[in-house]
Amino acid sequence: MTDIAARLLDGKALARSLQNEYKKRIATLEPKIGRPPGLAVLMVGENPASAVYVRNKERASSKVGIASFGQHFPVTVTQTELEVAIDLLNADDCVDGILLQLPLPSHLDATALLYRIRPEKDADGLHPVNLGRLVRSEPGLRSCTPAGVMRLLAEYDIDPAGKRALVVGRSILVGKPMALMLLEANASVAIAHSHTSASDLCDLARKADILVPAVGKAGLIGPELVKPGAVVVDVGIVRVTNPDGSHHLTGDVDFDGVSRVASAIAPVPGGVGPMTVALLLENTITSWVTSWERRRSEAHAAL
Ligand SMILES: NC(=O)C1=CN([C@@H]2O[C@H](COP(=O)(O)OP(=O)(O)OC[C@H]3O[C@@H](n4cnc5c(N)ncnc54)[C@H](OP(=O)(O)O)[C@@H]3O)[C@@H](O)[C@H]2O)C=CC1
Ligand SMILES: Nc1nc(=O)c2c([nH]1)NC[C@@H]1CN(c3ccc(C(=O)N[C@@H](CCC(=O)O)C(=O)O)cc3)C=[N+]21
16 A cells, blocks of 8 residues: 555644634624624534534634524424524524524424525525525535535645546535535536445545545545545544543544545544534625625615
8 A cells, every 4th residue: 555644634723714814804894884793503402413513613603703693492393483483583683694403303394494594694505595506606605514625625725626526425415515516616526325336436436536525424435445645535523432431523534544545634523524613604704794785785775
């Protein structure tokens, strides 16, 4: 095996510097706008990956000066109760971003709820209007995780143009928008999923210059699936129970093995996760500024 010491794609450090920029931007604009940006997170029940996300989001929001409007519902919450919560947040002028934590318990219709969020407040970029804009390569609010991956690649001067990319996973939250963003950046993109045979996954992965696993299965990607010199961006988040009952987070990638083959690797934790949080803050700030500009131009038009 070629022994290459892979570069670490340090999402944690990049997210920290982005947060410092956001903090300055908010401090400059808040006196003009007259209120801080507001982000509302709706979470239902207990999900370990969501709990990590919610905790990190709240910490980062308070650090940069975004007001949090978190609401945590029990698993027994009804569709109507969530609809009412979304309607109130849609109408609340202090709320710029609304995020509905996924997955939801199976008695709830996640799609209907995502469609109910006003597209201008869709901090997660999951409303069909925003997904449609992405398909068309138009500006709009974009899914935070794939947008975070693209920002991380750019930071390390990794240009997907002309490269072969493989995205493993095809969810609306990560896999599909990830593939579209890599395509927009002129990569030749393939997508693998649960119906892809093990041998096809192996063939596709070993050809990929950029490999983005987004599945949630620890150890799915070992060194035998990685082209020497490839860039590997691990999106998966898996909570593993240690023998002593404590927990740690890992991704889809066998980090030790793959980092000997890849030229660059984004680890879990410390890679894509913090970038997701950063891009969520960025989307919220974008909505805050856009809604202020819209209101200002409406006020001018009324004069
Ligand atoms: N780092 C971060 O910021 C974030 C991390 N995550 C993590 O990323 C992972 C994926 O999240 P999400 O997309 O929401 O999850 P989903 O469960 O919605 O999607 C998983 C995808 O993986 C595919 N899949 C399942 N098993 C295999 C397999 N053996 N081989 C190839 N593909 C497979 C599924 O295929 P099919 O469509 O056929 O079912 C599906 O498309 C999770 O671990 C999640 O916690 C999620 C969001 C943000
Ligand atoms: N509508 C919706 N949008 C999401 O984006 C979404 C979601 N639902 N449901 C759950 C998943 C999971 N997810 C994570 C984001 C960041 C970290 C994160 O900050 N990870 C740190 C963890 C550090 C620590 O250990 O605290 C890291 O990887 O370094 C984790 C998980 C977003 N998700």
